Structures are given as structure tokens and as C-alpha cells.
Amino acid sequence: MPSSFEVTIRPHRGWQPIDLREIWLYRELLAFLVWRDIKIRYRQTLLGALWAVLQPLIAMLIFTFIFNRLAGVKSDGPPYPLFALAGLAPWTFFSTAVSQSSNSLVSNQQLVSKIYFPRVFIPLGSVGALLLDLGLTLILLALLMVHYRWPVSLTLFWLPIFIAAAVLATSGVGLTLSAFNVSFRDVKYAVPFLIQMGIFVTPVIYPIRDIPGSWRILMGLNPMTGVVLGFRYAILGTPSPWPVMGLSLAVSVILFISGLLIFRRMERRFADII
Amino acid sequence: MPSIIEVSHLSKEYERGRSVHQETLREFLVRNLNPLAWMRTLGRNTKESRKFWALNDVSFQVGQGDVVGILGRNGAGKSTLLKVISKVTDPTSGSITLRGRLGSLLEVGTGFHPELTGRENVYLNGAILGMSKSEIDACFDAIIDFSEIGKFLDIPVKRYSSGMYLRLAFAVAAHLNTEILIADEVLAVGDIAFQRKCLRKMSEVARQGRTVLFVSHNMAAVADLCSRGIVLDAGKLIFDGSAKQAIQLYTGMMFHTNGAPSHIIDLRSALDRRSPQGKLLQAIELYTGNDEPLVNEVKLGSCVKVRVHFNLPVATSSYNVGLGFNNASGQRAFTAHTSFEPNRDQAAVSGPQVLVCEIPSLTLVPGDYVLRVWLDVGKTEADLIDSATRITVLESDFYGSGKLPSDGMFVLDHNWALGS
Numbered sequence: 001m002p003s004s005f006e007v008t009i010r011p012h013r014g015w016q017p018i019d020l021r022e023i024w025l026y027r028e029l030l031a032f033l034v035w036r037d038i039k040i041r042y043r044q045t046l047l048g049a050l051w052a053v054l055q056p057l058i059a060m061l062i063f064t065f066i067f068n069r070l071a072g073v074k075s076d077g078p079p080y081p082l083f084a085l086a087g088l089a090p091w092t093f094f095s096t097a098v099s100q101s102s103n104s105l106v107s108n109q110q111l112v113s114k115i116y117f118p119r120v121f122i123p124l125g126s127v128g129a130l131l132l133d134l135g136l137t138l139i140l141l142a143l144l145m146v147h148y149r150w151p152v153s154l155t156l157f158w159l160p161i162f163i164a165a166a167v168l169a170t171s172g173v174g175l176t177l178s179a180f181n182v183s184f185r186d187v188k189y190a191v192p193f194l195i196q197m198g199i200f201v202t203p204v205i206y207p208i209r210d211i212p213g214s215w216r217i218l219m220g221l222n223p224m225t226g227v228v229l230g231f232r233y234a235i236l237g238t239p240s241p242w243p244v245m246g247l248s249l250a251v252s253v254i255l256f257i258s259g260l261l262i263f264r265r266m267e268r269r270f271a272d273i274i
Numbered sequence: 275m276p277s278i279i280e281v282s283h284l285s286k287e288y289e290r291g292r293s294v295h296q297e298t299l300r301e302f303l304v305r306n307l308n309p310l311a312w313m314r315t316l317g318r319n320t321k322e323s324r325k326f327w328a329l330n331d332v333s334f335q336v337g338q339g340d341v342v343g344i345l346g347r348n349g350a351g352k353s354t355l356l357k358v359i360s361k362v363t364d365p366t367s368g369s370i371t372l373r374g375r376l377g378s379l380l381e382v383g384t385g386f387h388p389e390l391t392g393r394e395n396v397y398l399n400g401a402i403l404g405m406s407k408s409e410i411d412a413c414f415d416a417i418i419d420f421s422e423i424g425k426f427l428d429i430p431v432k433r434y435s436s437g438m439y440l441r442l443a444f445a446v447a448a449h450l451n452t453e454i455l456i457a458d459e460v461l462a463v464g465d466i467a468f469q470r471k472c473l474r475k476m477s478e479v480a481r482q483g484r485t486v487l488f489v490s491h492n493m494a495a496v497a498d499l500c501s502r503g504i505v506l507d508a509g510k511l512i513f514d515g516s517a518k519q520a521i522q523l524y525t526g527m528m529f530h531t532n533g534a535p536s537h538i539i540d541l542r543s544a545l546d547r548r549s550p551q552g553k554l555l556q557a558i559e560l561y562t563g564n565d566e567p568l569v570n571e572v573k574l575g576s577c578v579k580v581r582v583h584f585n586l587p588v589a590t591s592s593y594n595v596g597l598g599f600n601n602a603s604g605q606r607a608f609t610a611h612t613s614f615e616p617n618r619d620q621a622a623v624s625g626p627q628v629l630v631c632e633i634p635s636l637t638l639v640p641g642d643y644v645l646r647v648w649l650d651v652g653k654t655e656a657d658l659i660d661s662a663t664r665i666t667v668l669e670s671d672f673y674g675s676g677k678l679p680s681d682g683m684f685v686l687d688h689n690w691a692l693g694s
Contacts, residue, residue: 005453009361009370032401040389043430114384115402116361268364271357272288 016264019118026117033125038132052133053140055096056088063088067205076207078236079148085141086235087204087228090166093134094224095195101126101174102191105182105270112182113271120263123178127171134163141235153237162230165252169223172255179266182274203228208241220247223255276373277335278454278485279359284368286329286354286509328354330509331368339483343490343500343517345524348545350506352489356380356456359487374453374485377403381458383443388432392423392442395431399446413449420475421445422468441468448475455479456487473498491546491660493521493604493644522602525644525664537567539663541647546660554649554657556583556626560665563634570663574640574670574685580610580631584649584657589624593656597631598646599638599665607638607683637685640669640678 042048060081067073068080075083101123105112108122145152181187199205202224211219219225226248233240329351336342346352357363359370360378385402386395396417400410410417418427421442431439457476477499480486490496496503496517503520505513505527513523541555560568563577572578582595596611610631612618643665648658669678672685679685 005375006371006373009358009365009372011365011367026404028406029401032398036387036390036394036398039394040387043389110381111385111402113362114380115378117402117404271363 012268014265015261018120018260018264023118023120026121029117030121030125030128033121034128037125037129041129049132049136052136056085056092056137057140059088059092060085063205073206073210076209077238078150078232082141082144082148082150082236083207083232083238084205085137085144086232087202089134089137089141090162090227090231091199091202091204091224092137093130093166094170094227095198096133097127097130097170098173098177099191099195100130101170102177102181102187104174105178105274106185106188109274112274119267119270120175120260123174123263124171127167127174131163131167134166138235145235150236152235155234155237157234158230159234161249162227162234165223165230165249166227168256169227169252172223172252172257172259175259175263176255179263179270182266182270198222198224201225207238208244216241216244217247220244221251223248223252226252277337278340278373279336279487280371281335281359282333282369284329284332284355284358284370285327285366286351286358286363287325287366288328289325327509329358329365332506332509332511333368334504334511334514336485336487338485340502341480341486341488341500343488343496343503343520344506345489345496345503345520346506347527349508351509352506353380353458354509355506356458356487356489360456372454375404376454376456377447377450377452379403379447379450379455379457382440382447386431386439386443389430391430392421392427392434395442396446399443400449403447403450404452405450409451413451417442417445417449420448420471437468444468444472448472448479452484454485454487458489493525493600494606495604497521497603497605518603521604522642525602525642525661537561537569541659541662544659544662548655548658548660550654551651551656552587554585554587554651555647555659556585558582558645558647558662560663571666571668572636573668574679575635575637575672576670578633578636578665580633580645582629582631582647582649584627584629586624586627586651589622590651591620591622592652593620594650595629595631596646596648596650598648600644600646600661601638601683602642605683607643636667637672638667639682639685640667640680642666 042051045051047054063084064081068075068084074080077083078086104123104126105119111122112119177187177191201219201222203211203219208216208219208225208229220243226245229240229245229248232238233245332351332355344352344355354363356378357380358365359372360376360380362378362380383399385399387398390398396414397407397410401407418424421438421444423438423442423445426434426438431442434442473495476486476488476495480499486499488496488500500517503513503515503517503524504511505520505523507527513520537560539558539560541557542553544555547553559581561579561581562568562572563579565579568578580597582597584595586593594612596609598606598610599608601607610633612629644661645663645665646658646660647662649656669680671677672679
């Protein structure tokens with residue numbers, strides 16, 4: 001580090017842009033925080049990282065039994081277990097990451113009030129750490145595809161785009177909620193409820209074609225609609241409506257940018273009120 | 275040459291109570307949207323009265339290699355100043371320019387995770403303090419050596435003793451390689467031997483030409499490390515000069531606001547207190563040898579009696595009281611302790627107690643002394659007050675020769691004879 005390094009600290013008012021130079025300087029810390037979250041998540045558990053796949057796996061079994069067998073919900077092509085797990089993989093990532101990142105600032109109070117580093121790393125680190133769980137769930141899905149002899153199509157090349165969309169949407173929501181949680185602990189009570197309701201307005205259990213045509217585009221306002229449809233499109237090759245997915249992708253990007261801006265705006269009071 | 279730290283007209287305003295009381299969303303909405311509540315605040319200026327300045331128009335500059343002690347009573351604004359400099363919180367107005375990378379030790383062990391091993395925490399904590407992985411790799415062995423952790427390196431730190439934990443935490447922080455270092459009370463870690471080691475490390479850092487801002491209530495450490503001192507009071511900078519003068523001003527300040535001086539010192543509302551087992555120390559009374567009240571001043575060589583009032587919530591025979599006399603530069607000149615008395619037999623007692631310590635001849639050289647009082651229950655510290663009161667020792671003709679001794683730390687009886 002050259003000694004010509006110079007910073008001026010002044011009061012900030014209004015909306016602030018993201019300090020990319022600072023994020024670059026501290027880039028290794030983000031990796032360390034992700035690594036920390038991964039290391040401690042399953043410490044002193046019997047099943048360890050198995051928990052990462054157990055959750056979506058059990059949810060898939062229950063969904064298949066209740067919604068497919070009992071209620072008669074049909075998938076739009078692939079066997080229902082594949083259909084359900086392909087939707088549950090990003091949904092579990094979203095719900096776990098949102099609940100953990102929205103609580104991350106409050107549970108790292110000491111870091112926030114004692115020391116400075118780009119604080120966006122705290123909620124982003126929680127999100128990043130859960131990408132490993134998502135990866136493990138996708139491996140489980142691959143094994144299940146082999147079991148059902150379901151072919152992989154070329155659309156798999158789209159998967160990174162939809163993973164990125166999932167990360168953007170999750171981070172956007174996580175950043176916003178974590179910032180609000182510092183001032184308003186109401187967030188802690190609202191998040192589990194929102195997540196519970198969220199699965200019903202996202203086509204995880206049912207295919208999008210069960211939604212009447214004019215309502216489908218409205219579903220696109222939920223960023224996870226596009227992500228779930230996109231995962232099925234990329235992995236299972238099921239036909240998916242691009243207008244809905246495109247709208248969801250745009251909403252994901254907007255959520256991420258607005259999340260960063262809201263976080264930056266509220267950040268300067270964190271240490272005083274946390 | 276430009277200064278390394280430039281603080282100009284820095285102010286920070288807090289709203290009293292806001293940080294203690296956590297507002298819920300409902301209260302926020304009521305406060306901002308309810309027209310009745312809003313109109314009521316128009317009438318009374320309630321918001322204004324709840325605000326206070328933690329820092330008020332503070333300006334100073336620090337040059338390359340300066341080691342500056344920041345002194346002030348609790349709530350004077352020291353910690354707020356360090357928090358603003360380290361970007362933890364935004365100033366309300368004014369600015370700070372830093373010409374160099376800043377490392378902050380606002381509390382050792384920040385970011386340590388109990389589930390991670392010592393080795394893992396070194397990397398995590400280093401990264402949080404702003405070190406890169408290659409920098410940590412480079413000084414990893416030095417950190418482990420310094421911490422004396424040895425074979426416990428690969429077990430989770432939740433299994434460490436508190437001493438080991440603090441040693442490792444300080445070791446990481448001490449190896450920060452930034453041009454500017456700010457430190458708050460970091461020296462209060464570990465046992466005496468390790469505290470000395472920490473102090474040595476700090477003075478080594480100071481000698482390397484790095485710029486250090488140092489907040490501590492340990493006057494000896496400040497006197498030892500710092501060349502310059504800044505005194506804050508109620509958010510204002512009231513002194514900027516030599517460390518020695520700053521310490522004198524600060525120790526003087528400690529006792530001039532407690533009303534009229536008296537020989538009875540109420541300890542129940544004492545500042546600078548560590549009370550792991552509650553506020554057990556109640557008061558001290560000072561008397562001369564003839565049991566006359568002694569108010570702040572005593573002649574060199576005369577008798578002093580200190581009556582210590584304290585409470586024992588649970589019946590015990592294992593309690594000890596200590597008195598420490600610290601001189602103006604913070605060094606301990608003399609310690610009186612119940613355990614020093616041979617064959618002392620104590621019955622198990624509980625409730626309010628009084629112990630009287632008689633010092634037949636206080637032979638400290640003239641000057642100001644700060645009296646530290648503490649109570650141990652069992653083998654651990656129960657209650658400690660850093661600066662219970664100040665005692666000024668006045669000059670006297672101790673040797674009966676008409677010469678008034680003032681050099682050194684003590685006067686001791688001695689004889690001279692011609693040798694053969």
C-alpha cells in the first residue's frame with residue numbers, strides 16, 4: 001500500500017453511489033466471510049453438510065405426495081419429483097439466504113459497531129455461503145435425473161444466467177431487509193411469514209401454465225418466478241414463457257441496485273442505533 | 275511535510291436515548307404519520323432537548339510518527355472520536371483527512387468466532403482488520419509466537435481460557451502493519467506479564483515511526499508511550515500539548531466536580547469502575563493519626579487511616595481489600611493489601627463491613643496521588659475503582675534537617691557514617 005493513500009471523512013447526506021474502489025480493496029474479506037459462514041454453519045452437527053440437501057429433498061418428497069398424488073397437481077413435462085426439486089433448489093436458496101442475510105447485521109453487531117469495512121459484505125457473505133448448498137442440491141437433482149433417465153438439453157448453458165438472477169434477487173432483498181432490521185426489529189417477525197407465503201406466489205409446487213394467461217405476466221413481478229422457471233428451462237428443458245422470465249430478470253437487477261442504494265443510505269446510522 | 279491526520283471542526287451529535295431504546299416500525303409510523311403526535315412536537319421542542327454533542331468542534335493535527343494519548347473522563351468523547359476516525363460512524367459536521375492506511379483496535383478480538391479454531395480466527399480477524407491473506411501468511415508464525423498459544427492452535431477458541439483468547443486477539447492486532455494505528459483500552463488484557471509484553475510491543479510500534487492514537491485510562495501506559503496528549507471534556511478539546519501536562523490536567527479534572535471536598539468519599543456513583551460482582555464498595559473515609567478528618571492533603575511522613583466500607587452479599591471469610599497509591603505519571607508507588615498481613619484470620623461475614631487500614635508513616639514524596647480501591651472475593655476481583663480520590667502529599671521536614679525532600683518516589687530512613 002503506497003503512503004500516498006489519502007481519504008477524507010465527511011458527513012454524508014442523501015443517496016450515495018457504491019464505492020467500488022473500497023470494495024476492491026477489501027475483496028479478500030468477502031471471501032473470508034463466505035468461508036466463515038460455511039465453516040460454522042454445520043459445526044457440531046451430526047449430519048453436517050447433509051442438511052443442505054436434506055431440506056429440499058424432504059420438501060420434495062412431501063410435495064410429491066401431497067400435491068401430486070393427493071391433490072392431483074401435474075408437472076408440465078418431467079416427472080413431478082424432478083419438477084418439484086428443480087423449483088425447490090432455487091427457492092430453498094432464496095428463502096434460507098433471505099432469512100439469514102436479513103438477520104446478519106444484527107447478529108454481527110460487534111463487527112458493525114466496533115470496526116469499519118464495507119458492510120454490504122455482511123449480508124452478501126451470508127448469501128454467498130449458501131451458494132454451496134445450492135450446488136449440493138443441484139448435484140442431488142442431477143442424480144435424480146439419472147435415476148429417471150431424464151435427458152439434459154443444450155439449454156443448460158442458460159443456468160449461470162438464472163443462478164446470477166437468483167443471487168441478485170436474493171442479495172437485493174437481503175440487503176434491504178438487513179438494513180431495515182437494524183432500526184426496526186419487526187423484520188425478524190415479518191420475514192418468516194413472507195417466506196412461508198412466498199412459495200405460493202412462486203410456481204414451485206404448480207406449473208406456470210396453471211395460472212390463467214392474463215395473470216402470468218403479473219407473476220413475473222416476483223423475481224423468483226423467473227428464477228424457478230429458468231432453472232426448469234435450463235436443467236429439465238421444459239418450455240417456459242420468455243416474457244415472464246424476462247420481466248423477472250429485470251426485477252432482479254432492479255432489486256439488487258435498489259437494495260445497494262438503500263443499504264448505503266441507511267448504513268451511516270448503523271453503528272449509532274444497532 | 276503534511277500531517278498524517280487532520281481533524282478539522284469535527285462534531286458528532288447523538289440523540290439521547292435513541293440508541294438505548296429500540297424503535298419499532300409501529301412507533302416510527304406513529305411518530306412520522308400521526309398528525310396529532312406531529313403537532314405536539316411542533317409546540318414543544320422535545321427533539322432538540324434530547325440531542326447532545328458527543329464531539330463539539332474538535333480540531334487537531336497529528337504528524338508522522340506522533341504517538342498521541344487521548345484522555346478524558348467516561349463520556350468525554352474519546353471513543354466517539356476514534357469511531358469517527360475509523361469510519362465506524364459518520365460525523366455530523368467537519369472533516370478528517372487521513373494520509374495513510376488506518377488500522378483500528380477498538381476492541382481486541384472483534385470478529386473472533388467461538389466455533390472457529392485459533393488458526394482460522396487469526397485469518398478471519400486479520401482480514402476484518404484489513405490485512406490481506408498474503409500479509410497474514412507472512413506474519414502468521416510471529417503472531418502465534420507472540421500469543422504463546424502453541425499446541426492449542428487448532429482447537430476452537432470457545433475452549434480457550436479467557437487469557438489465551440485475549441492473547442491471541444492482541445497478537446493479531448499487534449501485527450497490523452498500517453501507517454496509522456488507533457487503539458482503545460487494548461492494554462487491559464491478560465495477566466501482568468502479558469500486559470508488559472503488550473506494552474513493549476506498543477512502544478516498539480511507536481518507535482517504528484508509525485502514527486498512533488491511543489486511548490487508555492492507564493496513565494502509566496500513556497506516560498510511557500505517548501509524547502503528546504489531548505484532553506477531551508464534554509466533547510470539547512480542552513488541551514493539546516505534552517503528554518505529561520495532559521496527564522496532570524486529567525488527574526486534576528477527575529476530582530474537581532464532585533462538589534465540596536470531604537474526608538468521606540461516596541463510591542456508589544464512582545466512575546472508572548469494574549464491578550464483576552456488583553457495586554460492593556460503598557465509601558472510604560480518610561483520617562489522620564489523631565482521627566481527625568483528612569481532606570485531600572496530608573504531610574509527608576504523617577499517619578493516614580483509610581476506612582473502607584463495603585458490602586458482602588454472601589457470607590465468606592475469603593475476601594481481601596487493596597489500596598493502591600498511583601503517582602501523577604500513573605506509576606504505582608505503593609500498594610496496601612489485607613493479604614500482606616501475616617496470620618490474618620477472618621471470620622465468615624456478610625452484609626456491610628468496614629476495614630481500617632492504618633499507614634503509620636506515609637513516606638511518599640510530595641505530589642499528587644490517585645487512590646485505587648479494590649475488593650477481591652474468593653480469588654477473583656469483585657469490585658474495583660480506578661481513581662477513588664486524590665491525595666496530595668505536602669512537603670515536610672521528614673529528616674528533621676530543614677531540607678525538604680522532593681526527588682525520587684519515597685523517603686526512607688537512612689543513616690550515614692564514615693567508613694573505614
